[in-house]
Amino acid sequence: MALSHAIATALLDGPLSGYDLARRFETSLGFFWAASHQQIYQELKKLTQAGQLEARRVEQSGRPDKVEYKLTEPGHRALAAWALTESRRRPAKDDLFVKLYQLNEQNRAHLVREIKARLAQHQAKAELYEKIRAHHYADPEALSQRRQGVYLALAAGIRYEAMFMDWCREALELLDHSPLQPD
């Protein structure tokens, strides 16, 4: 039950439309909590009904109208209260590891290809994160408190991508180059 909190968090910096939020969730916060626009619109409806958000129709010239949402006072309070609750880590689910449990002659080449593709994906993510860090978070100790938190999330992302890349290389080393033992 945390999409609502992720949305509220994104609204801390000011009102956003559903469309804006969907784009926000493709970057930034979205690196740690993904959501599709369908989910977002439904959640916005619920949160508005619950009184945590306020909707306001905004007319635009040359573009469709949009609906901007902003946090109400109760919304702010609920968010602040949530930040003080226990977080539970939900185990990452990943097909790839399940497939590795069935490694055999028939799927070995396919899995090697998949791992190579992953390596490239993680590389791209890592470079993106690095760029963001260099531009906006070069000196963590000098940041405002709020942005220190964002920096730490980014730092986790950077470490995660680097770790996964290292693993991919280890895996490829073993799968591509080691002699085959009989099963």
Place this chain on the structure above:
Amino acid sequence: MALSHAIATALLDGPLSGYDLARRFETSLGFFWAASHQQIYQELKKLTQAGQLEARRVEQSGRPDKVEYKLTEPGHRALAAWALTESRRRPAKDDLFVKLYQLNEQNRAHLVREIKARLAQHQAKAELYEKIRAHHYADPEALSQRRQGVYLALAAGIRYEAMFMDWCREALELLDHSPLQPD
């Protein structure tokens, strides 16, 4: 739609009951794909109806009867075919990072406590994985192909825990010891 595949994968080594599977998912495969017993029993029912599994009632002395499931031929084939499909990484969702986006004076101490608790959890996991590696996977190149795959999943787990511990230390360093900048 991969719980069914995770279950089928666990059954590659021989028939298991729902209860056995639930325990299996608390360790081993469960490190990479978690499932509760409720989910497992329902999935077993579906897979049996779909002809991918065969159920057999087994009487036991001094214990309740159990129902053992094993892969049928179609089940085997479906699993092998699945291993050749593309895996998509689903982004890890973690409350903690969303909370960090709202770091402030009020929640800072709480988040520090949470990160300390995480550090301890990851430490425990890391030690468990290390023990398993030392006992069963000391020499990866000498393993059978199948067990090389399992080893690689374990290696990913070990790297993940180590990476997260490092991040926790970085975060604590910044949050506990850095001077506060105004927001």
Place this chain on the structure above:
DNA sequence: TAGCGCATGTAACGCGTTACATGATTAC
């Protein structure tokens, strides 16, 4: 006799994904 481990389930609800649906403007 209380609690734990073994063993199996149902029901309700909420979260997440996929598919479907519309319609305007802008850039090529």
Place this chain on the structure above:
DNA sequence: GTAATCATGTAACGCGTTACATGCGCTA
């Protein structure tokens, strides 16, 4: 003209979590 971007939604389905429910045997 045709594709991309802006903008908002509904519907169906499946996956996952929580709560509820039962009952035996062993050990402290």
